[in-house]
Amino acid sequence: MTPKISLLAAAWLVLKKDWQIEWRTRARLTAIIFFSLSTLLLFSFAMGPDVTTLRAHAPGYLWLALLFASVLSLGESFRIESENQALTGLVLTPVEPRAIFVGKVFGNASLLFVLSLVLLPVTVALYDVDLSRDPLRLVLVLFLGSVGISAPGTVYSAISANARARDVMLPLLLFPVLMPLLLAAVSATKFTLQPDPQEQVDSWLKLLTAFDLIYLSVGFLLFPKVAEED
Amino acid sequence: MSEQLAVEAVDISKRFGARWALARLSFGLPLGRSLLLTGHNGSGKTTLLRLIATASFPTAGTLRVLGHDARTGRDQLRPFVALVSHASFHYEDLSAAQNLSLSAKFLGRGGEPKLVAELLERMGLSERADSPVRQFSAGMRKRLAIARLLMKAPRVALLDEPFGELDPAGIKQMEGIIRELQGQGTSVVLATHLVEQGLSLTNERLHLEAGRKVAPS
Numbered sequence: 395m396t397p398k399i400s401l402l403a404a405a406w407l408v409l410k411k412d413w414q415i416e417w418r419t420r421a422r423l424t425a426i427i428f429f430s431l432s433t434l435l436l437f438s439f440a441m442g443p444d445v446t447t448l449r450a451h452a453p454g455y456l457w458l459a460l461l462f463a464s465v466l467s468l469g470e471s472f473r474i475e476s477e478n479q480a481l482t483g484l485v486l487t488p489v490e491p492r493a494i495f496v497g498k499v500f501g502n503a504s505l506l507f508v509l510s511l512v513l514l515p516v517t518v519a520l521y522d523v524d525l526s527r528d529p530l531r532l533v534l535v536l537f538l539g540s541v542g543i544s545a546p547g548t549v550y551s552a553i554s555a556n557a558r559a560r561d562v563m564l565p566l567l568l569f570p571v572l573m574p575l576l577l578a579a580v581s582a583t584k585f586t587l588q589p590d591p592q593e594q595v596d597s598w599l600k601l602l603t604a605f606d607l608i609y610l611s612v613g614f615l616l617f618p619k620v621a622e623e624d
Numbered sequence: 625m626s627e628q629l630a631v632e633a634v635d636i637s638k639r640f641g642a643r644w645a646l647a648r649l650s651f652g653l654p655l656g657r658s659l660l661l662t663g664h665n666g667s668g669k670t671t672l673l674r675l676i677a678t679a680s681f682p683t684a685g686t687l688r689v690l691g692h693d694a695r696t697g698r699d700q701l702r703p704f705v706a707l708v709s710h711a712s713f714h715y716e717d718l719s720a721a722q723n724l725s726l727s728a729k730f731l732g733r734g735g736e737p738k739l740v741a742e743l744l745e746r747m748g749l750s751e752r753a754d755s756p757v758r759q760f761s762a763g764m765r766k767r768l769a770i771a772r773l774l775m776k777a778p779r780v781a782l783l784d785e786p787f788g789e790l791d792p793a794g795i796k797q798m799e800g801i802i803r804e805l806q807g808q809g810t811s812v813v814l815a816t817h818l819v820e821q822g823l824s825l826t827n828e829r830l831h832l833e834a835g836r837k838v839a840p841s
Contacts, residue, residue: 399729415718
């Protein structure tokens, strides 16, 4: 009898496998870094030279750059799973589909989180924001936001991976679902970069955590239906 | 009765959109016996293998593998069933060794580096163990897929055109592997257009035409 490994151990293997592939090619990280740098640059040019306006809108533009980059990243994440039907191979190995979900979510989230850290100094340069106000909370917001984008993103990229118009379908499915999370992430980021006289940042952080838990739970329940053919 | 059968299909059908890939197919394969699947392209051979592997499920009818319902008992079944298919299931950007090592870890196999090295050696892939699969020829991919099947030591081995893309030495080795699996009591279901070769390796034959069982012409 083949010994069965736990869900968490299998999820960790899926995550490590994604990191291995990324490390070997570095294609996805390179692409999303350059894409989001261009996005931030274009937004700053579009806003003009007024520093006050730039500072006020920096959190929103940072999250939009991350959101747009996530579409590229998530699409690529499931392209490697559809090539040679690797996802089917995993399921038949057998790997519990929920372990695949957890591994892929945190694989995608880790990449987005690294991207967000890379974008921070660029945001300082282009939008003149002050990172020293509450850096720990800022990093926490970026991490929670990355997980929040990746959880539904993983489900939808699995759904759209074999669709004919997958490049169009993923953002169409994903963006409406992410609107509340985006609002919470932008607001929480704003209050870590700008004065927060009413101490709202913790409320937004709690909301962000709640969205993450909801998205993770729904994805955890739905993913087996998505990963297996009928 | 079903406990003695490796595969038991009762009136199984599979539909893709408006097309029926399999239509009311019934057959039984006793444990330890091997089956040759023949039929023209599009006759339903690959679909049937995928159903037995639980990669997909029947639209109608009952399919039992090793005594378990293929849909509801898939978690119990999958550790004992292995499929070598047209799709290799490999990650293109991982090396041959990394792909096998990943399977070994998921299967909870102890002594994984030694096992991986042995299988790569056996399939003649040792020298390319660290090359990404993307750089492999079709024959090398097939050899790697067979290595993965051997790692699983299945009770039901499903082989879809296993001789395709292999060189003469590889074909001979594949025949040896099929006989070795049969010697271990594994039921082999073999789909191939090389009928004579297939008949020499199996005990029973199922010929399909448009998803239906027919007598071979």
